Each structure stands twice: as C-alpha cells, then as structure tokens.
Amino acid sequence: MIALITGGTSGIGLAIAKILNQRQYEIYIVGSREEFSLEEFSNAHYFRCNLADDKEVDRLLEAFKDINIDVFIDNAGFGDIGTFLETSDQKEMQMIDVNIKAMHRTLKFFVNKMYAQGSGRILVTSSLAAFSSSGYMSTYYATKVYSLHLSLGYRRELKDKKSPVTISVLCPGPVATGFEKTANVKFSIKPVSKEKVAKVAVKKLFKGKAIIIPTFKFKFLAFMSHFSSKLLSNYIVSKTARKRRK
Numbered sequence: 001m002i003a004l005i006t007g008g009t010s011g012i013g014l015a016i017a018k019i020l021n022q023r024q025y026e027i028y029i030v031g032s033r034e035e036f037s038l039e040e041f042s043n044a045h046y047f048r049c050n051l052a053d054d055k056e057v058d059r060l061l062e063a064f065k066d067i068n069i070d071v072f073i074d075n076a077g078f079g080d081i082g083t084f085l086e087t088s089d090q091k092e093m094q095m096i097d098v099n100i101k102a103m104h105r106t107l108k109f110f111v112n113k114m115y116a117q118g119s120g121r122i123l124v125t126s127s128l129a130a131f132s133s134s135g136y137m138s139t140y141y142a143t144k145v146y147s148l149h150l151s152l153g154y155r156r157e158l159k160d161k162k163s164p165v166t167i168s169v170l171c172p173g174p175v176a177t178g179f180e181k182t183a184n185v186k187f188s189i190k191p192v193s194k195e196k197v198a199k200v201a202v203k204k205l206f207k208g209k210a211i212i213i214p215t216f217k218f219k220f221l222a223f224m225s226h227f228s229s230k231l232l233s234n235y236i237v238s239k240t241a242r243k244r245r246k
C-alpha cells in the first residue's frame with residue numbers, strides 16, 4: 001500500500017507519515033526543502049517539489065500518473081500575519097499558490113485517479129480558520145475556507161457516484177509545528193502536539209469521517225464560530241489574531 005503526503009517534511013504531515021510508515025505503507029514525502037532524511041522510515045522516498053511553482057506541480061502529477069496511491073494526504077501549507085499595510089504580496093501569492101492552487105490541482109488529480117481505481121482515502125489539512133474570517137491573517141483564513149469547501153464538494157460528488165473513495169478534512173486549531181515561525185505568529189492558546197493531531201487524523205481518516213476536529217477545545221471553538229454571526233466571530237477571532245503578532 002502506498003501513501004503520498006504533501007508537506008510531509010515537517011509538523012503535522014511528518015507525524016502522519018510516521019504513523020502510516022508504522023502501518024507498513026510505502027511512503028512518498030513531498031516538500032520543497034533541498035534535503036530530507038528518510039532515516040526514521042523503513043520504506044520511504046523524498047520527492048522534492050516547490051508546490052508554489054506550477055511547473056513543479058506538473059512534474060509531481062506526471063510522476064504519479066501511473067502509480068496507484070491508496071492514501072493521499074493533501075497537507076502542505078503555511079500562513080502569514082499582518083495587516084494589508086504590512087504583508088508581502090509575494091509571500092501571499094505563494095501562500096495562495098500552495099494552500100489553494102497546488103492543493104486544488106493535487107486533490108482533483110488524486111480524486112480522479114482514485115475514482116478510476118475504485119478505492120482510496122484522502123485527507124486534506126484545512127484548519128479551524130475555515131470556520132471564520134479574521135483580520136491580521138486575512139489571506140490565510142480565506143485559503144482555508146477554500147480547502148474545506150472544495151473537499152466537501154468533491155466528497156459529495158463521490159458519494160453521489162457511490163464511490164468508496166472518501167475525502168476527510170482535518171481542521172485543527174493551534175498545533176506545535178513549524179507554522180508559528182513561518183507565519184511569524186505566537187499562538188495565544190497552548191498548542192496541541194502534532195503527534196496527537198496526527199493520531200486522531202489517521203484514525204478518523206480510515207473511518208471516512210468528513211470533518212476531523214482533533215480535540216474538545218477545538219470542537220468547542222468550531223461550535224462557537226458556527227453559531228455566532230459572521231461579524232461577531234470575525235470580531236472575536238481578529239482580536240486574538242492581533243495579539244498573535246510577534
């Protein structure tokens with residue numbers, strides 16, 4: 001059995017890759033860093049690919065055209081903090097390229113492949129951010145709405161076609177990973193460990209659960225966002241986001 005994990009070089013993706021490796025999957029890890037050590041894995045490969053670059057994504061999809069993947073973890077992504085006066089256009093465009101464009105292209109590609117092969121499990125890492133808008137991380141929050149909605153849309157289409165392929169969406173709140181450094185943020189609540197998030201994610205992925213919110217605290221925050229008005233949740237979330245600036 002084969003699993004492909006984008007953003008598998010660090011954080012949540014790496015923790016998921018380790019669990020799948022323990023379950024005897026052959027692992028393909030995708031990341032943009034030059035080198036990645038596979039020492040901790042028994043049967044794994046590193047595929048270097050900058051997902052912000054369309055041509056690199058073409059190369060990735062071409063490489064997997066004839067390989068049947070059993071589990072696809074669409075997880076690579078990053079954030080950034082700051083007002084519209086401060087944030088870099090270049091970093092934001094890269095964020096859109098990775099969190100939306102590459103996420104969309106790879107997801108659609110593997111949905112089609114798994115639909116044709118008649119089996120497969122997909123996990124897309126969105127975020128608790130998908131349940132609200134927020135100032136100070138406006139672009140990041142918007143990208144995560146896109147991944148949640150696209151995944152649930154495809155999930156419905158697969159169900160209507162009676163396909164056994166499932167898509168699950170992982171929506172965690174703060175997790176201790178490289179995210180804080182890349183996004184330049186300091187979480188205002190204690191982050192959960194990546195191992196805990198990965199454990200819940202893999203368990204629920206194999207149950208075919210639609211939306212995976214890993215802890216009670218995150219479930220409560222999602223519930224609050226869902227039942228408050230768009231403007232009220234925007235006000236509350238933006239207030240905490242403002243404090244997250246380093």
Ligand SMILES: NC(=O)c1ccc[n+]([C@@H]2O[C@H](COP(=O)([O-])OP(=O)(O)OC[C@H]3O[C@@H](n4cnc5c(N)ncnc54)[C@H](OP(=O)(O)O)[C@@H]3O)[C@@H](O)[C@H]2O)c1
Pocket residue numbers: 006007008009010011012013030031032033049050051052075076077078079098125126127128171172173174175176177178179180182
């Ligand atoms: N940590 C949180 O609090 C949190 C909460 C909710 C959702 N999430 C989401 O969880 C996912 C994983 O993030 P993380 O928290 O585990 O952070 P992380 O430790 O920084 O990992 C991010 C991963 O994405 C990959 N990536 C980023 N840009 C890339 C690019 N241009 N091309 C290829 N790979 C790229 C990185 O690989 P390279 O470094 O090798 O490029 C890395 O493996 C993201 O989608 C993030 O939005 C995180």
